[in-house]
Structures are given as structure tokens and as C-alpha cells.
Amino acid sequence: xxxxxxxxxxxxxxxxxxxxxxxxxxxxxxxxxxxxxxxxxxxxxxxxxxxxxxxxxxxxxxxxxxxxxxxxxxxxxxxxxxxxxxxxxxxxxxxxxxxxxxxxxxxxxxxxxxxxxxxxxxxxxxxxxxxxxxxxxxxxxxxxxxxxxxxxxxxxxxxxxxxxxxxxxxxxxxxxxxxxxxxxxxxx
Numbered sequence: 087x088x089x090x091x092x093x094x095x096x097x098x099x100x101x102x103x104x105x106x107x108x109x110x111x112x113x114x115x116x117x118x119x120x121x122x123x124x125x126x127x128x129x130x131x132x133x134x135x136x137x138x139x140x141x142x143x144x145x146x147x148x149x150x151x152x153x154x155x156x157x158x159x160x161x162x163x164x165x166x167x168x169x170x171x172x173x174x175x176x177x178x179x180x181x182x183x184x185x186x187x188x189x190x191x192x193x194x195x196x197x198x199x200x201x202x203x204x205x206x207x208x209x210x211x212x213x214x215x216x217x218x219x220x221x222x223x224x225x226x227x228x229x230x231x232x233x234x235x236x237x238x239x240x241x242x243x244x245x246x247x248x249x250x251x252x253x254x255x256x257x258x259x260x261x262x263x264x265x266x267x268x269x270x271x272x273x274x
Contacts, residue, residue, distance in 0.1 A: 088146045093121040097140040099218030110134045125213060172226025175203060178257070180230065183247035193247030200255040216260045224259045227252050 096106050101147050103121070107114040112131055118137075127135055127146070136143050143189040156164075182188060182196035207223050214222070258265075 087119045088126055091121040091141070091146055092117075092127070092139065093136055095141050096121075099139060106135075106138060110138045164219075168222055168225075171223065175223075175228045176226045178203075179227070179251055180234075184234070185249060188247065193251070196247055196251040197254060200251040201258055203254050204258035205262050205266070207259065207264060212263060212266070217261055218257070219263075220256065220260045222255050227256055231256075 096103070102111070102112055103117050106112070107117055109116075110133055115124065116131065120127050120131075132143060132146065135141070136146065178199060182192045182199070185192070204223075208219065211223075212218055231249075234248065243246055
């Protein structure tokens with residue numbers, strides 16, 4: 087709904103997406119995503135668009151009745167897959183770092199995966215707030231970190247693979263959006 091209103095306002099002003107981008111100093115790709123309904127503008131982006139297009143911010147904010155309710159089955163399936171994903175990620179890091187046959191190569195692999203898996207998750211959940219993403223996709227890692235620490239009493243062997251990879255994964259889940267947005271800014 088917001089994207090359609092911005093699209094209509096832009097067309098009424100006779101602006102192309104590129105011109106709106108230049109005037110508002112918002113990335114063209116961001117404007118395209120907003121108009122296609124893939125992103126919902128918030129904060130500074132929303133205020134910049136409203137000021138350039140002479141729109142009232144209150145008009146663009148979604149009404150509570152506009153948010154459709156998801157069926158219970160869809161919510162349950164979603165939670166099931168989030169839990170399954172957390173378990174899979176936990177088992178990958180456990181196998182690569184805590185297994186009795188874990189060597190330096192597997193620990194290095196855990197560090198690489200600690201960056202790549204969370205970056206993939208961040209890329210697919212860009213609209214999600216960092217704390218929500220951390221709770222949703224990192225809760226399994228946090229629980230695993232606590233359980234292993236309680237069981238092994240913070241063994242020095244865990245410092246060589248387990249702790250660094252899990253802490254790196256959690257950090258990328260939280261700060262990955264900032265990394266990707268800086269990368270996009272560098273490309274434009």
C-alpha cells in the first residue's frame with residue numbers, strides 16, 4: 087500500500103525513479119523495492135520521500151487493519167522451520183568444533199561458516215530488525231553457547247574454535263545488515 091502511494095505521488099510529480107533518487111539522495115534500488123512492495127520505508131527514508139513528494143507521513147503509515155492475519159497453520163510451520171534451522175546451525179558448529187576429531191581445518195571451516203551462513207540469513211531478512219533477527223535465528227546458538235559453557239566449564243580448548251565461531255556468527259546476525267548496507271553504498 088505504501089509503495090503504491092509513493093509510486094503514484096512520484097508519477098504525479100512527473101519524476102522518474104532516477105530523478106527521485108537524485109533529489110532525495112536515496113538509492114534507486116531502494117526506491118524500486120519500495121514501489122514494488124518489497125521494502126517498507128521507515129525513519130529517514132520515509133521522511134525524505136515524504137518531503138520530496140509532498141506527502142504526509144501519516145498517510146503512508148500502514149493502518150492496523152491493513153496488516154493481514156496469518157493462519158495459525160502458517161505460523162506453526164514457520165516456527166517449526168525456524169527451530170529446525172537453529173538445530174541444524176547448532177549441529178554444524180558443534181560437529182566442526184566440538185567433535186573429538188575436529189582439527190584445525192574443521193575449526194577454520196566453522197569460522198568461515200560463521201560468517202557465510204549468517205550473511206545469507208541477513209541478506210534474506212534485510213527488512214527485519216537486528217535484534218529480532220538475532221533472537222529468531224541466533225537463539226539456538228545462544229542456548230548452545232550457554233549449555234556447552236555450563237557443561238565444559240569454559241575449557242581453553244573451546245577458545246580455538248567453538249567460542250570464536252559462535253560469537254562471530256551471532257555478531258554477523260546482529261551487525262550484518264550494517265555490513266551489507268555499507269557494501270551497497272560502496273557499489274553505488
